[in-house]
Amino acid sequence: QTPQINSIDAIATRIKNGDIKRIVVIAGAGISTSAGYPDFRSPKTGIYDKTAALKTLPYREAIFDVRYFKHTPEPFFAVLRGLMQMNFKPTVTHAFLSLLHRMEVLEMVFTQNIDGLERAAGVPDEKVVAAHGQFGSQRCMICKISWPSDRFERVVKSGQVPRCDDAFCNGLIKPDTVMFGEPLSQNFATSTKLLDSADLILVMGTSLKVHPVAALPSQVPKGVPRVLLNREKAGDLGSRREDILLLGDCDEGVRSIADALGLRDELENLWRA
Numbered sequence: 150q151t152p153q154i155n156s157i158d159a160i161a162t163r164i165k166n167g168d169i170k171r172i173v174v175i176a177g178a179g180i181s182t183s184a185g186y187p188d189f190r191s192p193k194t195g196i197y198d199k200t201a202a203l204k205t206l207p208y209r210e211a212i213f214d215v216r217y218f219k220h221t222p223e224p225f226f227a228v229l230r231g232l233m234q235m236n237f238k239p240t241v242t243h244a245f246l247s248l249l250h251r252m253e254v255l256e257m258v259f260t261q262n263i264d265g266l267e268r269a270a271g272v273p274d275e276k277v278v279a280a281h282g283q284f285g286s287q288r289c290m291i292c293k294i295s296w297p298s299d300r301f302e303r304v305v306k307s308g309q310v311p312r313c314d315d316a317f318c319n320g321l322i323k324p325d326t327v328m329f330g331e332p333l334s335q336n337f338a339t340s341t342k343l344l345d346s347a348d349l350i351l352v353m354g355t356s357l358k359v360h361p362v363a364a365l366p367s368q369v370p371k372g373v374p375r376v377l378l379n380r381e382k383a384g385d386l387g388s389r390r391e392d393i394l395l396l397g398d399c400d401e402g403v404r405s406i407a408d409a410l411g412l413r414d415e416l417e418n419l420w421r422a
């Protein structure tokens with residue numbers, strides 16, 4: 150166990166006195182679970198355990214693999230249909246990202262999430278790198294014609310697999326989210342240089358199992374504090390003396406940081422707004 154030389158109070162002081170002004174966040178599905186959105190790898194509640202009953206899947210990630218989706222899209226649309234039945238609201242953790250933005254210390258949020266809750270919480274588009282894309286647009290995989298969201302939702306909710314109207318094409322209509330086997334969003338690679346000049350890294354709600362996002366924390370120059378807010382250890386977080394591990398629910402983790410900043414009421418008000 151590497152001894153830690155940092156504390157949340159010390160970090161909060163450095164944010165308040167302007168020493169830390171470029172915070173980069175690396176986020177995953179765990180920041181949305183308290184909104185009711187399932188993550189992927191948590192035992193029992195994660196999407197991969199939930200879909201394990203579909204014995205037809207050759208491996209658990211196949212449901213989000215474009216090579217599998219192309220010939221067997223039904224499991225993906227079944228999961229999507231379930232998500233469409235629900236109405237998700239930003240969590241306290243999303244509100245905390247918005248608070249950092251208001252404090253003008255948020256450099257960038259790298260999110261693997263496709264739920265769009267960072268934006269819904271008030272983080273502006275230019276502060277979000279949606280590495281795996283986000284819901285909200287969809288198009289034919291063959292002719293690329295786009296479909297309006299209301300039509301797409303109607304068809305998916307009805308239990309059908311959405312397909313292009315063009316009889317010759319008949320392509321699958323796929324959300325513009327990134328599946329395994331597809332390239333990442335265009336701004337991902339260019340934005341990673343922000344890690345070089347970051348003053349603080351917050352890693353939240355991710356198992357850091359999927360590359361290339363999984364590699365981002367280890368690309369951060371040594372000496373820059375990295376805080377992990379997660380139920381379990383992830384990646385190499387905890388291996389550097391400057392790391393801080395806040396193991397537990399990330400909503401509680403961000404509340405403790407807001408307490409240290411003296412901004413707890415602001416956070417709760419922002420969340421409830």
Ligand code: OAD
Pocket residue numbers: 176177178179180182183188189190191195210213261262281327328329353354355356357358359378379380381383397398399400
């Ligand atoms: P995972 O499900 O792999 O990891 C979520 C992490 O968040 C786990 O370590 C959980 O313990 C933790 N967690 C869950 N709820 C939490 C909470 N309330 N507070 C704190 N921690 C919590 O999700 P990701 O790391 O986001 O990609 O998964 C990465 C990628 O794998 C996804 O974007 C998706 C998936 O396959 C594609 O489908 C391409």
